[in-house]
Amino acid sequence: MAAGAPRIFVSHLSGVAVFDPAGDQVGRVRDLVVMLRVGQRPPRLLGLVVELATRRRIFLPMTRVTAIQSGQVITTGVLNVRRFEQRPTERLVFGELLDRRVVLTETGEEVTVLDLSVHQLPARREWEIDRVFVRKGRKGSAFRRAKGEALTVEWTAVTGFSLEEQGQGAENLLATFEQLRPADLANVLHHLSPKRRAEVAAALDDDRLADVLEELPEDDQIEILGKLQEERAADVLEAMDPDDAADLLGELPTDEQERLLSLMQPGDAADMRRLMSYEDRTAGGLMTTEPIVLRPDATVADALARVRNPDLSPALAAQVYVCRPPDETPTGKYLGTVHFQRLLREPPPSLVSSILDSDLQPLDPDADLPAIAGFFATYDMVAAPVVDDSGSLLGAVTVDDVLDHMLPEDWRETEFHLAEEEVATDGS
Template sequence: MLLILSRACHLAGHRGCVGTQVFLATMTETRVYAGRLAGMMLMGPYGDSIGRVRDVVVTIYQHRSHVLGLVIALPNKRQIFLPILRVASINPSEVMATSSSVNLKPFQSRSGEISIQHELVGSKVHTDDPEHAELHGQALEIVDVELKQSRTRDWEVSRVAVAQRGRLGRLGKVAVVPLSRIQGLSASGTGPADNNAELLASFQEMRAADIAIALNDLPEEQQTRLAREIPNERLADVVAELPEDSRIAILNQLGVERAAEVLEEMEPDDAADALAELPAGTSDVLLDLMDPEDSAPVRRLMSFSADTVGGVMTSEAIILTPQATVAEALAHARNPDVSSSLSSLVFVVRPPQSTPTGHYLGCVHLQKLLRHPPATLVSELLDLDLPALSVADSHETAARFFATYNLVCAPVVDEGNHLLGVLAVDDLLDALLPEDWRDQDWRVGNEAQKEPQTSLQEGDADA
C-alpha cells in the first residue's frame, strides 16, 4: 500500500483532512487525486518520456461518472488527449502509457466532458452528506477530486474534496464527500444545466445501438449537433447502427473531412454499406480522403453485389499463420476492438495474412483454443471438415450454413481457396431483416417506435 499526502491536504494545512491518500493501491482497486496527477510525467513502456499530465477529463451524469482520459502537454507545449484505456498504470511519481505512439491531434474540449483542473477545481457546490451535517447549506469550493480504478480497470470519480473559503480567502478544513452527496454538479460542470451535455454524458453508459435509437428520436438539427461532439471511434459504431436516412444526414452534415475520419474508424463492411447509400460523387470523394490502408478493403467490398455473401462480409477477422500459438490466438481474441462474433473463430492461412490471403488452411473455434496448452500451434487444431462460403452465395445459403453448423461467423473464400473475408451472423441478420427494422422497437410484435426522450430535447422548458 502506498500513501502520499494529497494536494487537498496541503492546501488545508493538514487540519484534519479526511482521506489523506493521494495514491492508494490495494489488491482490488487504485485511488488517486486528480490534483496529484497534474504535472506528473507520462512515460512510454520503454521508459521514454512523452509529456506531462495537465488535466483529467471526465463525464458526470446523475451522480455517476467515467474518466475518459488525460490531457497531456508534449515537450513542444501542444496539448493532446490520451484515452484512459491507453494508460497502463498510475504510479506515485509517473503515469505509464501502453504505447509510446500517441495521437498528435490537439486536445479540444467537447460538450458533456469536464476537465477537472480547468473546470471543477475552485468551483462552488453544496453537499447533503449526513457525515458532514455542519456543511449543509454552505457554499463549498472544490479543492480536489478523487479517482478510483476498480478491478475491471474502469476509472471513475469516487469522492470530492471540498472546503469553505474564509473571509481572508483562506481555505478551511477539507472534507472529502462521496460524489453522490455533491449538489450542483451536472454533465456541464457547475454551470447551468445543458440538455445536449446531459445527453452526451448519458451516452457513456449506453451501447452504440441504444445511442443510435436515442439520436434517431431527436430532431435532425440536434442529431447533427450531438454527432459533432461524439469522438470518431464512438461515432463510427453509432453511425453503423443508424437507419439509412439518419446515417446519410449525419455524414453529409459532418463535412467530408470529418466524415472520412469516421468512415476510417468503421468496420470495412459497415463503411461500404454507408458509402453505398451516398451519391456516387460523394462516396468517391470520401474514399479518396480516407487513408489508402482503410479505403482498400472498403473498395473491394463495394465491388460485390449487396444480395450476396460478398456484399455483407467483412475483411476484419483474426487471421493467423500456421506457426502461431494458442497463446497468440487468445491474445487476439481478447482484443476489445474485435466483436464477440468475429473472435469466436481463428482463421489460419498461408501468407499474406491480409485479405485476400494466401491459401486458406482452416479455422479453430475459441472453445477449442481454451482447452489446449498455450504453446500448442493453431495449425495442430484446425477443423478441416468445416466448409467455407463463397462470395457469390446468397443470404439464404449463408443462413442455412449458420443453422447447420451452429456458428456465429464463417470463412468466405474465392475459387482459389484464398480467404477474402468473414461473414458475421449479425451482419447477415441486418441484411435479412426489413430495411426499416432500425426504425422500430426491436421487441417482436411491437411495431410502435420508442417514445422520444423529450425531456432532453433542446427547448424543453422543464430541463
C-alpha cells in the same frame, strides 16, 4: 411520496431502473419531460420517458410515480404502452435543456447549464424544476472542457431557456449517456431533433460515432454523415466495420463516394472498393475484411491474445482463420479455422496448424443470402470464412450481418412495433 422530499438532480436519474410495486423492472429512465411556463415560473415536470425492455419508449406521468429513492423509480404499476411522442409545448431535459447557454439575470453573464434539480411540491403530486447548476466562462467543446466557477442558482435567476439555440453544446448530454451501449445511444440520437442530433454527433469521438452509426437506421446515417466535414466523415468511415462502412458508402451518390474514398487511407479505401464490387446480399457483400488471421506457425497463446482484443465483436472473436502469408485479406492459401472453445482446451505452446478444423467448407463470395443463412443454421456457426476460387481468404461473414439483411430494411425504425400487440394484450 412524502411532502418535503429532497431535491433530485436530473443527472442522477439517467438510466435509473423503473420498477412496478411487485419489484419487477419495467424499464429505465431515458429523459424527463417538462413544460415551460410563462414568465419566471419554474417549469412543471410532467413525467419520465421510460425505455422498456423491448426498447420501446413510453411516457410515464409523474402522477404514477410513487417514489424516487436509492437509485430507482417506483411506479403504481399502471403503464400506458403507447409510444412516446413529444408535444410542441414539451421540452426534453437531457435532449434540449442540458448544455444550453443561458444568462444570469442579475449580472447579464452567459453561463452553461450543467444540471437541473427537481422537487415535489408540498402536499401535492406535482413536480417542478427549482434550481439550475451552471458554469461561468466560455463555452466548452468536444475536446476542451470550459473552465470557470460552477454554482447553483434558482430557476428565476436565469433567462434563455425558451429560446432555441443555434450552437447548443453536447458535453453534458454525452456525459449523461457515456455508459450506454452503442445501440442504446443510437436509440437516443434517433429520438433527438435533427439539430440536436448533429450537435451530439459532432461532439462524439470518431470511434464512438462509428459504433453508433452502425446501429442507426440508414436515413439517420446518411443525415449525420452529410453534416460532418468531409475529412472527418472519411475518418469515421475508416473507424466503422468495413462491411457497414461499405453499405453506407453504397447509399451515397457516386461523386460523394469518390470524394470520401480519396480522403481515406489507401488500404481502407481498397477494402471499401473491394466490398462494394460484390452484389448486395452475397457473402462478398456481407463480409468484413478484418477477421483474425494467423499464420500456421502461430501458437494457441498467440491466438488467445488476438481473441482478447476488446474491439472485436463476440462473433469475430469466436474463431481464428489460419492462412499462409500474406496474412492480410486477401490472404495466401486458406488452411482452416480454429474455434475459440478448441483454443481453450489446448496447451498455450501448441501450434494452431495442429488443431485446424479443415473439414468445414468455406463460403463462396457469390453465395446468396439463403445459402449463407442455411450454412449458419446447419453448422451452428456465428461466423464463417469467405474464400475465393484461388483459395485465398477474403473475409468473414458474421451472424449479425446475416440477421441485419434478413430483417425488413426498416427494422431499426420499426423495432418498437414488434412487441406492440404482445405488450398490449398482456394487460400491462
